[in-house]
Amino acid sequence: MTHDAAFDTVLAVDWSSGHDRGAAPKQDAIWTCLARSGQPTDPVYHRNRQVAEASIADTIAQEHAAGRRVLVIFDLCFAYPAGFAQALTGTSDPLAVWDWFEERVKDSKHANNRFDLAGQINAMFPGIGPFWGNGRPHHDVDHLPRTQKTSGYGGHGLPEFRDTDTAAKGAQSPFKLSGVGVVGSQVIMGLPMLSRLRRGFGADLSVWPFQPATTPIVLAESYFSLLPDGLDRDLHPIKDAAQTTLYATAFSALSQTDMAQCLDVPASQEGWVLGLGSQHLLRAAMPDPVAPTSDSASGTKLTPPPLRNDCFAMPQGAHWTPVDAALDHLQKHLSPVTGQDIIHVTGAAGRILARPVIAARSHPPHPNAAVDGYAFAGPLPPGTHDLPLHPGRSAAGAPFAGTVPQGHALRILTGANIPSGTDTVVLQEDVTASDTRIALHGPLKQGANARRAGEDMTKGDIVLPAGRRLTPADLATLAACGTGDITVRQRLRVGVLSTGDELRDPGSVVDDGQIFDANRAMLLADVAGWGHAPVDLGRAPDDRDRLRHILTQAATRCDAILTSGGASAGDEDHVSALLATTGSFALWRIAVKPGRPLALGLWDGVPVFGLPGNPVAAQVCALIFAYPALAVLAGADWQPPQSFTVPAGFSKSKKPGRREYLRARINDGAAQVFPSEGSGRVSGLSWATGLVALPDDGIDVRPGTPVTFLPFTGFS
Known part of the structure; x- marks a missing residue:
């Protein structure tokens, strides 16, 4: 496996111009596969372009948010032969063609306007063409010939192939809209999606080779027949799925040097197929064997790559880090570590x-009744109506099997399927019924009291x-x-470790120089309340060798570790001292009260969060920093805590410079704060139901001043 890959993540996309393919995976549909460092996940089937586009955008966003550099390769032409863009848009910029199609293509699950649009484009050129291949069997399209052999085809002034198509054996023309290898249809239905991706990710995204491939997200065209047939054998029974797996694997395994060689092509307006001419590099980079590593494909657990050793390293700059900058860093640089x-x-x-x-x-799978009543074909105009009652009824789990005649009604119960021949239900309380007829008053609109299928x-x-x-x-x-x-x-296993010679377990015998360990019980409960699996690591004395042994053992049992105490830069701050030996250590001096120092690093690849030893500061830092960070490590979305703006029920003059969190509770709709701000008053945490967050800037709070309240229940 290559360890100096140019991209952290490669997403391979096999596009399609076909209609909705249904729920079951199929050939000639849209497939994607994600790989990192030569290790693919299971390929994913997308039944239509709408589902696929949403999934692709979400995947890119998740990888980008995790701080991973992403290459997205599409088996899709990114451009047309030279001269097309200029004639169509008035500029030679191929990306202007993307936007042109995005404005004009109409696409739904079962229909699109690609043939009509191609005919309109052909009308802009002399002669006949360049597009050909009307795929509608019973409908001619103006200016769009059915085949390239149509009498008079040509004279439009454009070559059929790009240079890269000519160099890639077996490549089809982007002007071909039907038949085997409908590249042209795929292009028309794919460029709008590419345009929306560009717009959505803005300056973080570039398109190779038209733009330098130096951004966090790079889109590139490839050709999923570059490598010899047979290399994808046994990867998946469906060839499209196997190919996305093969190419995601190969490109993700390329070293920086080999990727740079693949990317080193002229920035032609026609574009280029990534990997063309460098097939030997792709073959050499692939692990052996290539196989998905998830449960359903190979029987093994899919394990994400480890965090980068510098994931906690803050950019050089200010001595004190604002809270929002610290949170932003965690959000961008952490990623899931669970299988x-x-x-x-x-x-x-x-x-x-x-x-x-x-x-x-x-859901619901069939139109059904929202009430008990009678089903018939609506609507009914104003006035009195008398309808014959058809024999039988429709009930939940026992639908009526026949068809209700026009002008008749059928007894129906709540949740029952709407019978054939009906579409409207009248509430039983609104009718007078006999064994053979019902009478009711209109008006009643069509579809009343009926739930639509799939609504x-x-x-x-x-x-x-x-x-x-x-x-x-x-x-x-x-x-x-x-x-x-x-x-x-898998559940994130979070170890909780208290440090310090002065600590003793609650209930034990202590002397005057010792205190009870309040942090461990609190943090273990936090971890469990946040949905993770708490691991009690006990207490560590102020002994560096002993602490080293505890951390090493904990790294085999835990996915993340919370320590309290020893997280600053003093003589007895052994957590910081040990993390400093790993090359991953960062001591964050955060502009926050209470808290300030946070020691972060990786111990044998496991992230360690060194919290302050003071219980109030430990709890505040755990809630504000560890809570969202652990959620990301567990595989969840970044989760900022729930907050509300409420009037203050207290007075305070705060100086600028750091964020302050005050223990608070709501009384009569206003935030009251604990009488003492001393962080040694642990009982204030029990008294409070949340925190009031005062901004980094200075503020004079008076009763009625709007303040931000973070309820403890929002950290869950």
Whole structure:
């Protein structure tokens, strides 16, 4: 495996111009695969372009937010032969063509306007063409010939192929819209998506080779037939899925030197196929064997790559780091460290989704009644109506099997399928009924008291995204759309360690120089309340060798470690001293009260958060910094705490320079603060129901001044 890869993540995308392909994975559809350092995950099937685009954008955003550099390779032409862009847009910039198509392409799950648009473009050129291949069997399109052999085709002044198409054996023309290898249709239906990605990620994204590949996100065109047939054998039974796996693996395994060689091509307006001419580098870089590493594909657990050794390193600059800058750094530089499990939805409460969940079935799957009553074909105009009652009824779980005749009504119960021949339900309290007829008053609009099929969720839609911690309500949502097994993150194992010779366990005998360890019980409860698996690491004395042994053992049992005490720069601050030997140490002097020093680093690859020893400062720093950081390490989305603006019920004059967090509670709708700001008053944490956050700038607070209140219940 290559360890100096040019990109942290490679996402391979096999695009399609076809209609919605249904829920079951199929050939000639859209497939994606993500790989890091030559290790692929399972390829993902996308039933239509709308689902695929959302997934691609989400994946890029997640990787970017985790601080990973991303290369996205598309088996899709990024440009046309020289002269096309100028004729179409008035500029030779191929990216202007992307925007031109994005403004004009109309696309839905089952229909699009690509053939009509191609005909309109052809009308702008002399002769016949350049596009050809009308794929509509019974509908001619003005200016769009069905084949290239159509009489008179040509005279439009453009070459059929780009230089890179000519150099890539077997490549198709981007002007070909139908038949085997419909490259042209894929391009028309793909460029709008590329344009939206560019707009969405702005300056963080570049398009190779038209722009230097120096940004955090790089889009590139490739050709998923560059490598010989057979290399993707056994990767997946569906060839498209196997190819995305192969190419994601190969490009992610390239070293910086080899990738630089692949990228070293002229910035032609026609573009270029990434990897063309460098196939030997791709083959040499691939691990052996190439295989997905998730549960369903190989039987092994999918383990994310370790955090970078410099993930906690702050940029050089100010001596004191503002709270928001510290939080922003954590959000950008941390990423999931947990593996994945496949479990049944019934046991998934509190677990974090590792992959988006796609609805296996629409909900409701069939139009059904919202009330007990009678079903008929609406609407009904104003006035009195008398309808014959058709024999039978429709009930939940026992739908009516026949068709209700026009002008008749059928008895129906809440939740029952709307019978064929009907579309409207009248509430039973609004009718007078006999055994054979019902009477009611109009008007009643068509569709009244009837739920539409799929009005809640539609089969194939993304129901819940990756990174979401599942609530009981989420489980109901997943079950309702037919979800059985889901892929979740393994629980983050968080070790909690107290340090200091002066500490003793609560309930033990102590002398005058000793205190009870208040932090460990508090932080273990925090970890459990945040949905992680707490690991009690006990207490460590002020002995560097002993602490080193404890941390080394803890790294084999934990995914992250919280320590309290020893996190500053004094003689007995052994946590900081040991982390400084790893090359990953960062002592953050944060402009915050209480708290300030945070010691961070990696011990045998496991992130360590060194919290202050004072219980109040330890709790505040745990809530503000450890809570969102651990969520990301666990695979969840970044989770800022819940907050509310409330009137102050206190007075305080605060100087500028640092954020202050005051223990507070709400009384009569206003925030009251604990009488003492002393961080040694542990009982103030029990008295409080949350924190008031005062801004970095100076502020004079008087009763009624708006302040920010963070309830403790929001940290969960």
